[in-house]
Amino acid sequence: MQHRTASAGKIRPGARWDGGKRAGALLEVRDVTKTYRRGVWPRRRSRHVLRGADLELYPGEVVGLVGENGSGKSTLMKIIVGGLRRDSGAIRLAGQVGYCPQEPILYTRLTCDEHFALFGRGYGMTPAEITGASNEIYDALGFGQWAESRVDELSGGTRAKVNLALALLPDRQVLLLDEPYAGFDWDTYQRFWELSALRRAAGRALLIVSHFITDEDRFDRIYDLRDGKAVPR
Ligand SMILES: Nc1ncnc2c1ncn2[C@@H]1O[C@H](COP(=O)(O)OP(=O)(O)OP(=O)(O)O)[C@@H](O)[C@H]1O
Numbered sequence: 001m002q003h004r005t006a007s008a009g010k011i012r013p014g015a016r017w018d019g020g021k022r023a024g025a026l027l028e029v030r031d032v033t034k035t036y037r038r039g040v041w042p043r044r045r046s047r048h049v050l051r052g053a054d055l056e057l058y059p060g061e062v063v064g065l066v067g068e069n070g071s072g073k074s075t076l077m078k079i080i081v082g083g084l085r086r087d088s089g090a091i092r093l094a095g096q097v098g099y100c101p102q103e104p105i106l107y108t109r110l111t112c113d114e115h116f117a118l119f120g121r122g123y124g125m126t127p128a129e130i131t132g133a134s135n136e137i138y139d140a141l142g143f144g145q146w147a148e149s150r151v152d153e154l155s156g157g158t159r160a161k162v163n164l165a166l167a168l169l170p171d172r173q174v175l176l177l178d179e180p181y182a183g184f185d186w187d188t189y190q191r192f193w194e195l196s197a198l199r200r201a202a203g204r205a206l207l208i209v210s211h212f213i214t215d216e217d218r219f220d221r222i223y224d225l226r227d228g229k230a231v232p233r
């Protein structure tokens, strides 16, 4: 997490990364590399996952991050939020991040309400703000009836809703969502896009990992993660 605070806030909103780029990026990723290393010599193995990835996110856009399984999408997101160290490169965040990990990270013995209370306090929200935001998200994603149920009693799809809800709770400027609707039914999937449109209209920037070709029209821009680089489409 030290990594995250070190990266965050180094540029002001509206500041330039360099003369050749558009001003006002909320997130700038430059030349990020990452190699996973396993084992010890002589059986040491290296997997070069990111080989100089560049990416930008601006206020009021929904950007897709696509690529085949194992191309490094989740690795890149983990590096941006500071959960994983990069080997080299730079990340500049001009705002705070809400992150929905691909694998739900939840406490099985806590209820949905208890998750909101716990994470909301961690985000520095007041009890009134937590109640307001969680009610809005319960309505938007349609799982209010599970508010007092423990996570270990929930279906996989409802757990995915809680996982996404925790990223949406504090209304952060930048949202990084790693396959957020993988387990959703059609109705919830539609609601997810309505919610994204609202955040976009409020000037938030969303980066969403997707495998669905049908999503392509919903994105303002798409990056294809290929050979360790994020290639704009
Ligand atoms: N902790 C780790 N140690 C070693 N290798 C890892 C580790 N995490 C991921 N990898 C490898 O790095 C590569 C990229 O993984 P990553 O999870 O970032 O891919 P992804 O694009 O998110 O894939 P998917 O679409 O399946 O979610 C894969 O080959 C994976 O096996």
Ligand SMILES: [Mg+2]
Residues within 6 Å of the ligand: 073, 074, 075, 102, 178
């Ligand atoms: Mg992934």
